[in-house]
Amino acid sequence: MIQIIQQYGIAYLAWDGYRISGLAMTLWLLVLACCIGFCLALPLAIARNSKNPLVWFPVWVFTFLFRGTPLYVQLLLIYSGIYGLEFVHNTAPLNEFFRQAINCTVLSFALNTGAYTTEIFAGAIKETSHGEVDAARAMGMSMRTMYRRIIIPSALRRALPVYSNEVILMLHATTLAFTATVPDILKVANDAYSATYDPFDSFSLAAVIYLCVSFALIFGFRRAERHFLAFLQP
């Protein structure tokens, strides 16, 4: 165990000698995927609640596709499948984008978490209490103002506990990154394993790191819930 920490400690955390690896790479993937996913989910969640089928139906298809297939398959499709297409090769910007493994990985993670987050937010928007909406209407707020001031802030607060789960699941999903050659924590654990033939220590070290990150995330979200959901507390 000590030998693995001495030899691979830095690789587990941040740097494998020539590029970012391990924990730093995992966190980078998580933050990028969750940020992009969040920005994607917010407008889509509103669209999902629209009464116009031309608006809500495409969003429904999107969330259905990405929630209905395994992330692993999505990653392979985006990393290998899309880059294998002729027209992607022939279009310079697309070629440049999909050539980089990290772009493909972040894209597939972001779309996946975006789909789940859309449904989480859409559910929260739908559950906004009628009283709040009626009050906003009575104050003469426009649809836009009502969403901006009442519905979205309220929905995001109420979605927080479910959203925190989604972020932690996303953390666990980043273990797929090495499928697309991105050197995350698990890749370093595999390296340590193949160098020392000590699977228990190599993978437990990875597990401990994931546990620490999960704990930090849970702690942060609990604090945020206590702050933002104070009005719901008994």
Next chain:
Amino acid sequence: MNKMFRPVLAAVCTFGMAAAPLAVHAKPLTEIKFGVDATYPPFESLSPSGAFQGFDIDLGNAICAELKVKCVFVAQGFDGIIPALQARKFDAVLSSMTVTPDRSKQIAFSDEMYNEPTSLIVKKGSGLTPTAASLKGKTVGVESGTIQESYAKTYWAPNGVTVVSYPGQDQVYADLLSGRLDASLQDSVEADYGFVKTPKGVGFEFGGNATIDPKDVLGSYIAIGVRKDEPELLKKINEAIGKIHKSGQYKTLEAKYFAFDVYGATPEGQ
């Protein structure tokens, strides 16, 4: 035991011990028994009719012909092949055995038979060679956990080559085909039989063997192993290997199996 026999027994023992080495020296070499793990084509395998075949077998036969002795091949699993040699089940190990410090403690090794070199696969006509200077700014794929990964990361990654590790060799080939990689580094025999000679590998060729290895990342060559107490046999085998090279027979046999130089690939600095 009767006291009377003790001197006799002692005499017999002494004579026996003294006579044994004498007998070895006196016995002319009439045959060499080679221990072979015949599960490793194209080096050694069994033909459908049950005969030994492969590059190692051909080399073994050439050595025997050179020494004018009979060649006998004995099947033996690789994991027990050194103990079986020590137990005198055969005289030499001829089974793609790489010389390692641990094995060298147990048995003696002949001169190099061949080397499964590490080589670069590149797109036809790209002109890339396995040096940091040639590959600067390019992307090279390797399989995670292999000596080739260590090699590329040790010598190339610090010098501006992007080294990408893959979970498996198949994915390396897939990305070589998709164009994400400019080159890939792997065991040459695997590359030859698993990719270059297959229909998929049509547009690709060998860019050369990785030969610069001052830190000894790639390990040593492959040789014949014999017991340490038989320097005579080792000397004869080495002489025969030398003659096979000189007569050009080695090149002929090599060409029968490989599209690349399987001998001259020994990394420098050994």
